[in-house]
Amino acid sequence: MVLSYTEENYLKALFQLTRETLEKKEAGTNELAAHLGVKPATVNDMLKKLKDKKLIDYEKYGKIKLTKAGEKSGVEVLRKHRLWETFLCVKLGFAWDEVHEVAEQLEHIQSSKLIEKLDKFLDYPEFDPHGDVIPNAKGEMKIKYKVCLSDMTPGERCMMVAVKDNSAPFLQYVISVGLGINNVIKVISRNAYDELLQIEVEGKVSSVSRKFADNIFVVCQDCMKGKKCKKGCKG
Amino acid sequence: MVLSYTEENYLKALFQLTRETLEKKEAGTNELAAHLGVKPATVNDMLKKLKDKKLIDYEKYGKIKLTKAGEKSGVEVLRKHRLWETFLCVKLGFAWDEVHEVAEQLEHIQSSKLIEKLDKFLDYPEFDPHGDVIPNAKGEMKIKYKVCLSDMTPGERCMMVAVKDNSAPFLQYVISVGLGINNVIKVISRNAYDELLQIEVEGKVSSVSRKFADNIFVVCQDCMKGKKCKKGCKG
DNA sequence: TATATTTGTTAGACTCATCTAACTTTTGTA
DNA sequence: TACAAAAGTTAGATGAGTCTAACAAATATA
Incomplete structure (x- = not known):
């Protein structure tokens, strides 16, 4: 046309x-x-x-x-x-x-x-x-996400936008935690010893490993609101 | 504007x-x-x-x-x-x-x-x-003229568009023959021995040397009529 | 030179993207 | 819930660039 x-x-x-x-x-x-x-x-x-x-x-x-x-x-x-x-x-x-x-x-x-x-x-x-x-x-538009769930500080909110690991076992694990694309995640705490993260998704609290958190791409609250992002979440 | x-x-x-x-x-x-x-x-x-x-x-x-x-x-x-x-x-x-x-x-x-x-x-x-x-x-637009009066064949008409030699003596010589930019030149004959050209400009017939003709840039009749030129007069 | 042909002009209309001013619907809040 | 504010819509106008159809002037030629 x-x-x-x-x-x-x-x-x-x-x-x-x-x-x-x-x-x-x-x-x-x-x-x-x-x-x-x-x-x-x-x-x-x-x-x-x-x-x-x-x-x-x-x-x-x-x-x-x-x-x-x-x-x-x-x-x-x-x-x-x-x-x-x-x-x-x-x-x-x-x-x-x-x-x-x-x-x-x-x-x-x-x-x-x-x-x-x-x-x-x-x-x-x-x-x-x-x-x-x-x-x-x-x-x-292949956005190169750079920020992972493991980069978040306790107290911050973020939104899951992609996964780094596309394997079926990992994806199934993700689902079991109640996570999915566009879900908002609140980081509650990080254990200083083994870096276990406590997160809240749609009211449900879970604990996830450092390895797990490394494979979840997220964007910060500025990105969620469409504002200029200071962290470079979108690459 | x-x-x-x-x-x-x-x-x-x-x-x-x-x-x-x-x-x-x-x-x-x-x-x-x-x-x-x-x-x-x-x-x-x-x-x-x-x-x-x-x-x-x-x-x-x-x-x-x-x-x-x-x-x-x-x-x-x-x-x-x-x-x-x-x-x-x-x-x-x-x-x-x-x-x-x-x-x-x-x-x-x-x-x-x-x-x-x-x-x-x-x-x-x-x-x-x-x-x-x-x-x-x-x-x-610096047109690179390539065809000289000396390239013309007896019987052809052409138009003077530029000179190669810009010296005052040469230019004065050009004027004396009655030539100037945009004048139409008819080539009457070429002497086989010394390449003297007989030309006609606005009804006036003159003889010019090979050296003279080499320093006069001309364009052919097609160029004069705005048609596609086969000789590459305009470079 | 008279007239036919070519060239150029005018009037009126159309579409597109825009505006202002007035109006209507939806939304947010006291 | 009622009403004020915000958001959205409509009607009517404008200017740019285009058209067709009819007309006028210039030119070429018989």
């Missing part, structure tokens, strides 16, 4: 507001308007067009959600933006704080061949100059 | 129609419409806007001419187009026949810093992949 420059911007914004965050899945008219720097009335008009094109799920007074097709387009624009930013810094010698505006223009260039070749020319980078993940050609 | 994507296209087209040719200096409404793929009525509306912005000289039913400001903008777009084409071929491995459409988009990216850096990255190329001259940062 051929999208206008403007439609692409709406889809990119929606992707950032609803997908590129661990919690939120829907956006509102005012929120989107603020993000794009236009008035809510303008957004409202565009929402009707995007719905007609089956790029968003949306009902009057309801929340806005990307469809599969809409997400595909949105993530593609984000991918292009970040690849161009990388090009500008790595190949042309721009400073990392100078590239955003130019990339806002470059991200709308229509040519899949160009993006393939640019990606190759840059040797398939995984992160842009700001450290944000660059979606791959399939639109997948 | 900030120009729209569309205005830039009109100025680029006008530059190509009126400047990037040795003879023509003005364009018509229909001609411009055909070049841009829009209707004459559309062009007519835009001409008024471009005139208001002092980018063209234009009177009702008259011919269209770029002003200095208009020419500056037009040549800048052309420069960007050709630099991007060069980038696509040289750095990304595109074939020379695949780059035009993408460059049509890229030429409108607004960032003088980007173009400076791209130019440097490409090592200040003088010609694009199609062999067309790339205007430099000042908008100058």
Whole structure:
């Protein structure tokens, strides 16, 4: 489907507001308007067009959600933006704080061949100059989680986002503790001698070993709220 | 001055129609419409806007001419187009026949810093992949003329476009023969023994030496008519 | 030179993305 | 729960760039 420059911007914004965050899945008219720097009335008009094109799920007074097709387009624009930013810094010698505006223009260039070749020319980078993940050609964003449950301090809350060990025995163990992706974990205490962690998940308290905690990727509370993270949870 | 994507296209087209040719200096409404793929009525509306912005000289039913400001903008777009084409071929491995459409988009990216850096990255190329001259940062197009008056065959017509020798004595000699830039020269005959050429300029017949003819750059009749040149007169 | 053909212009309409101002629905809280 | 605040919607307008259809001027040619 051929999208206008403007439609692409709406889809990119929606992707950032609803997908590129661990919690939120829907956006509102005012929120989107603020993000794009236009008035809510303008957004409202565009929402009707995007719905007609089956790029968003949306009902009057309801929340806005990307469809599969809409997400595909949105993530593609984000991918292009970040690849161009990388090009500008790595190949042309721009400073990392100078590239955003130019990339806002470059991200709308229509040519899949160009993006393939640019990606190759840059040797398939995984992160842009700001450290944000660059979606791959399939639109997948492989976030490199770095913070484990064992990095948490007693008293902190975090959310499980991935596992390091994908073996069946480990996964079964995880389930038995009542844990799963997106579960919030409260770290109660850490035993100084054997590093046994006491954690609370959905009201249930369990003890887990250091080895277990090493294999659970988590994100901190800032990440959970969509704020800037100081720990670098997302790589 | 900030120009729209569309205005830039009109100025680029006008530059190509009126400047990037040795003879023509003005364009018509229909001609411009055909070049841009829009209707004459559309062009007519835009001409008024471009005139208001002092980018063209234009009177009702008259011919269209770029002003200095208009020419500056037009040549800048052309420069960007050709630099991007060069980038696509040289750095990304595109074939020379695949780059035009993408460059049509890229030429409108607004960032003088980007173009400076791209130019440097490409090592200040003088010609694009199609062999067309790339205007430099000042908008100058240094056409590398290759064909001299001495390359002409008796009976051919050509037009003087430049001199190789810029010394005052030579230039004075040129003037004495009645020659000047843009004069049409008809080659009447060549003496087989000493290569003396008999030429006719504005009705006046003169004889000039091989040495003289070697220092006069000319373009062939195809070039004069704006057609594709087979001799490579323009380098 | 008269007229046919080409070239250029005008008027009026359409789409897209945007706005303001007024209105309606939903939500949060006293 | 009632009502105020927040969020969302509608109607009507604007400007850019485009179109078609009809008209006017310039030019080429018989």
